[in-house]
Amino acid sequence: MRFIPTSLIGAYIIEPEKVEDDRGFFARVWCQQEFAEHNLDPNIVQSSISFNKKRGTLRGMHLQLPPFAETKLVRCTQGAIYDVIVDLRPDSETYLNWTAVELTAENRKTLYIPKGFAHGFQTLEDNTEIFYQMSEFYSSESARGFRWNDPIFKIDWREEVTVISDRDRTYPDYTPEVLSKLQSFSI
């Protein structure tokens, strides 16, 4: 695997190193030891999939607060997404910054998202499926979210949003009150 730092401290793009032969290829996409060697959280307790019928579908921006803050590994196993993360760790040099990466079934890239980041994506093709691996259990009570077009983040999305849940569409703007609840994140 190749671990490529993103512009946000602690977030990485992980590229598989293919071992090719006349049948095709084999590649590792996760290894507890290699992750630990790169100071990445090697714990996985849940895996999930997300299927999205229509191009332009947007899910996010989501995160879980401590004690259920989670490291996430995200990869696209069918279709393509524009995957976005926002650093919400007040003591981070890249606090409130965002970055995006195109994850596709073809490029087989994985995005490693540390605790304290909000995550969301927009699909770039119909019938797009995402595979997640999380370091913490799902906790609806600790789930929080911010609106995809919240002016404080100025995220530059690729396309018009075609499908979005009522919850994701109606999050209030990011405010100091919400910020205070995230102070407990540290890198």
Ligand SMILES: Cc1cn([C@H]2C[C@H](O)[C@@H](COP(=O)(O)OP(=O)(O)O[C@H]3O[C@H](C)C(=O)[C@H](O)[C@H]3O)O2)c(=O)[nH]c1=O
């Ligand atoms: C995330 C999750 C959801 N659910 C249930 C709760 C709802 O009944 C249904 C759909 O949940 P939700 O609308 O929160 O799903 P997404 O909008 O895709 O949320 C995800 O989207 C963003 C982009 C993420 O990074 C997270 O993985 C996650 O927040 O599945 C579960 O039972 N377990 C889970 O882990």
